[in-house]
Structure formats: C-alpha cells, structure tokens
Amino acid sequence: MQTPLDYARYDRIRPLRWTGDVLEVLDQRGLPFAVEHVACRGSDEVAEAIHDLAVRGAPAIGIAAAWGTVLAARGVSAADGGQALAHLRPAMERLNAARPTAVNLAWALERMRRRLRVSGADWRDALQDEAARIEAEDLAANRRMGELGAAMIAPGSGVLTHCNTGSLATGGFGTALGVIRAGVAQARIARVFAGETRPWLQGARLTVWELQQDGIAATLIADAVAAHLMKTGQVQWVIVGADRICANGDTANKIGTYALAIAARYHGIRFMVVAPSSTVDMATADGDAVRIEERDPGELMKLGGVRTVADGIQAWNPVFDVTPAELIDALVTERGVIERPDRAALEYAFGS
Ligand code: MRU
Numbered sequence: 001m002q003t004p005l006d007y008a009r010y011d012r013i014r015p016l017r018w019t020g021d022v023l024e025v026l027d028q029r030g031l032p033f034a035v036e037h038v039a040c041r042g043s044d045e046v047a048e049a050i051h052d053l054a055v056r057g058a059p060a061i062g063i064a065a066a067w068g069t070v071l072a073a074r075g076v077s078a079a080d081g082g083q084a085l086a087h088l089r090p091a092m093e094r095l096n097a098a099r100p101t102a103v104n105l106a107w108a109l110e111r112m113r114r115r116l117r118v119s120g121a122d123w124r125d126a127l128q129d130e131a132a133r134i135e136a137e138d139l140a141a142n143r144r145m146g147e148l149g150a151a152m153i154a155p156g157s158g159v160l161t162h163c164n165t166g167s168l169a170t171g172g173f174g175t176a177l178g179v180i181r182a183g184v185a186q187a188r189i190a191r192v193f194a195g196e197t198r199p200w201l202q203g204a205r206l207t208v209w210e211l212q213q214d215g216i217a218a219t220l221i222a223d224a225v226a227a228h229l230m231k232t233g234q235v236q237w238v239i240v241g242a243d244r245i246c247a248n249g250d251t252a253n254k255i256g257t258y259a260l261a262i263a264a265r266y267h268g269i270r271f272m273v274v275a276p277s278s279t280v281d282m283a284t285a286d287g288d289a290v291r292i293e294e295r296d297p298g299e300l301m302k303l304g305g306v307r308t309v310a311d312g313i314q315a316w317n318p319v320f321d322v323t324p325a326e327l328i329d330a331l332v333t334e335r336g337v338i339e340r341p342d343r344a345a346l347e348y349a350f351g352s
Contacts, residue, residue: 007143010181010214011174013167015060016067018131023067027054028168032209043072043091050098050105053200057169058243058279059138062104065095066131069112073127081119081126088116100291101252101320102243103281108134138171141276141334142178149179149239149274149332150186158191158235159183160226163254164206165241165274175241175274177207179332184216191234192218195226197254199299199317223256230267238264242275249325249341250287251275255318261327270329273341277333280350287322294318 017024017037023046024037038054040046046068048054050061072091078084092109099105112130119126153159159180163169166177173181183189192211197203204220211218221229229235238260244252251257251273264271284290297315301307309315331341338345 005143005146005182005185007173010185010216011167011172012213013210014172015055015057015168015170016064016135018067018070018135023064023071025049025055025064026168028056028206029054031168031205040068040071042074043068043095046071047095047098050095056202057164058102058104058241059170059175059276060168061099061102062108062278063131063135063138063171065098065105066108066112066134068095069109070127070131073124078123080121081116081123084119084123084127085113085116099293101293102279103284104243104276104278107278135171138276138278139173141278142170142173142175144334145175145274145276145332146173146178146182148334148337149176149272149330150182150188152272152330152332152337153179153183153188153237155188156190157183157188157237158193159189159237159239160193160195160221160229160235160260161207161238162195162203162240162257162260163197164202164210166207166210168206168210169241175276176239176272177210179239179272179274180211181214181216192216193221193229193235194218195221195223195256195260197256198223200319202254226260227263227267230263230269235269237270237272239272239274242273242279243320244284244290245273245275245280245331245346246284246286246290247282247346248286248343249328249331249338249346250290251323251325251328251331252287252290252292252320253323255321258321258323261323265327271323271327272330272332273323273328274332277335277350280333280346282346282350282352287324290320290322292318292320292322
C-alpha cells in the first residue's frame with residue numbers, strides 16, 4: 001500500500017490569505033526575492049491584482065475573484081441574495097474582465113452568482129461560505145489529481161513542466177506541480193526539469209523556488225532547450241496545467257505549451273494535462289473559439305527591469321496557446337483520468 005503523502009512537508013505556500021476583513025495577495029511579481037503581500041480591501045483592487053499578475057494561475061485567479069465578490073458586498077445593503085446580486089453585477093463584471101483566457105475566473109463568479117440566487121437574508125454569510133468552499137475544493141481536487149497523475153508515472157522517470165502550476169497558482173498543492181510533488185514523494189519521479197517560461201518567467205522565478213521550499217531539486221532550462229532535452233532521453237513525461245479545456249479536449253495553457261506537445265509527440269514522450277473540472281469549459285467547442293490574452297509587448301523588451309531591445313522594435317506578446325487534443329496523452333482531473341481525450345470522452349465525463 002502507498003504511504004500517504006505528508007502534505008505538511010510538501011506544499012507550504014499559499015497565494016491568498018483571507019483575514020475575515022482583507023484579502024492578502026502574495027505578490028508574485030516580486031518573487032523569489034521579495035515575499036510581500038498586497039492587501040486588497042475592495043473588489044477593484046482584486047481585479048487589479050489579477051490583471052497585473054500579483055496573483056496568477058487559473059484556479060488562483062478564480063479563488064481571488066470569489067473573495068473579491070465578498071469584498072464588493074461590503075458596501076451593499078439588500079434583503080436577500082437576489083437583490084444583492086443586482087447591486088454586485090458591475091463589480092463582478094469588472095473582476096471577470098481582469099483576464100480573458102482562464103475559464104476558472106468566470107466559473108468561480110458564476111458559482112458566487114448561483115449561491116446568491118438561492119440565498120435569503122443571510123446572503124452575506126453565504127457568499128463568504130461559497131468563496132471558502134471554492135478554495136477548499138480546489139485544494140482537495142489538487143491532492144486527488146496528484147494521486148491520479150502520479151500513478152501513471154513509472155518509477156525513476158524524468159518530467160518536464162512549464163509555467164507555474166503549483167501552490168502559488170491554486171488553492172494549494174498545485175495541478176501539474178501537485179502530480180510532480182506526489183510523484184517525487186513516491187519515488188516515481190527521479191528528475192524534474194522546469195522551463196523558464198519567457199517572458200514573465202513563471203518557471204524560473206516561481207516553480208523552481210516553490211519546489212525548493214519542499215526540498216525538491218529541479219533543474220531549470222531555457223524554453224528553447226526543451227526539444228533537445230527530450231532527445232537526450234532524460235524525460236518521459238511533459239506535465240502541464242491548463243487555463244481552459246474545450247469540449248473537444250483542446251487545451252489553452254501558457255504560451256509554449258503547444259510547442260512542447262509537438263516536440264513530445266515527435267520524441268515519443270507522453271504529455272499530461274492536469275486541471276480541476278473547474279477548468280473544463282463544455283460551452284467552448286474547440287480551441288479556435290478561445291480568446292487568447294495578448295499582453296503589453298513591453299514585457300518582451302526588458303529582462304529584470306533592464307531594457308534589452310533597441311528602441312523602435314515591434315513585438316507580439318500572446319501569453320497563451322492551444323494544444324490540440326490529439327497531442328494530449330492523458331487529461332487528469334479530480335474526477336479521473338481520460339487517456340487520449342476527445343469530444344466523446346469529455347461529453348461522457350463532463351456533459352450535462
Ligand atoms: O499567465 P499565468 O501565469 O496566469 O498562466 C498560468 C498558466 O498558464 C498555468 O499553466 C495555468 O493557469 C494552470 S495553473 C494551475
């Protein structure tokens with residue numbers, strides 16, 4: 001029998017802290033060198049923290065938006081949840097508009113709306129309860145996915161991950177990084193490689209730092225090294241998270257994921273997507289319908305705050321891409337593993 005994972009040892013960071021009064025956001029822009037929190041006292045401050053990447057990662061921005069709704073309710077007086085919802089709509093729309101690609105944001109806000117619709121005079125407590133549930137359910141889902149995903153990995157394997165999908169990006173433990181934590185704990189994973197994830201460097205600044213807190217040694221690579229790494233035989237799985245999984249299995253995730261999937265298929269390396277069911281969007285038919293966030297090209301012009309590009313140069317900065325379902329070997333959610341995901345399998349697992 002497998003020894004249960006010591007969660008106190010693996011997984012010590014939280015991106016968000018609800019004090020009962022304020023949402024404290026661990027400011028990921030300063031990591032790994034500055035560990036500082038931004039105190040959000042209103043929903044627009046939360047929307048700004050999401051837009052400006054103080055908090056990032058699909059599940060974490062959904063959770064932040066849920067707490068943002070609780071903060072927006074501060075100034076509202078209403079007899080029941082239905083009335084409160086009418087007042088809260090504009091603030092919730094601003095939260096929803098903070099970033100376009102991760103469906104978890106809209107999903108969490110829809111859960112808050114649904115809860116309000118069925119709440120009476122206690123709607124304020126109900127909102128707070130719903131936000132806490134969203135956060136706790138995400139942590140539980142991640143732990144379950146950790147077990148399910150790790151079980152697919154043969155002992156002694158090497159893995160490559162992209163972006164940051166850990167505690168920092170979720171309610172805790174992480175999605176792809178949760179599988180990696182569980183896989184390392186079970187000695188299934190012997191080598192962890194993390195791509196630096198240009199331009200925002202989620203891999204270099206966040207993932208390897210987060211793993212270091214757990215005592216997990218990870219090797220950082222430049223993104224451009226990935227195909228060469230695969231060719232050397234050091235990795236058997238690429239394990240990534242997701243921002244939106246479409247009804248046919250096409251998966252939007254951090255820019256560069258698609259290139260990893262193509263290179264993995266060419267080299268006979270398996271490709272695993274790990275995401276909670278809150279990332280599955282059955283209302284979006286396929287990847288062509290996903291809105292891909294494009295950020296300020298200025299993000300490409302600097303490294304560590306120092307300008308590296310000549311004046312007058314143009315740049316294009318899409319920050320997500322879509323991996324076609326046919327390149328995905330395993331989709332892990334808390335509901336189970338779907339091998340070779342396609343429209344029929346997703347409809348069976350997630351259809352209404
Ligand atoms: O721009 P980011 O840092 O929010 O992008 C994050 C990702 O692409 C993650 O892979 C995804 O949100 C899953 S996080 C568990």
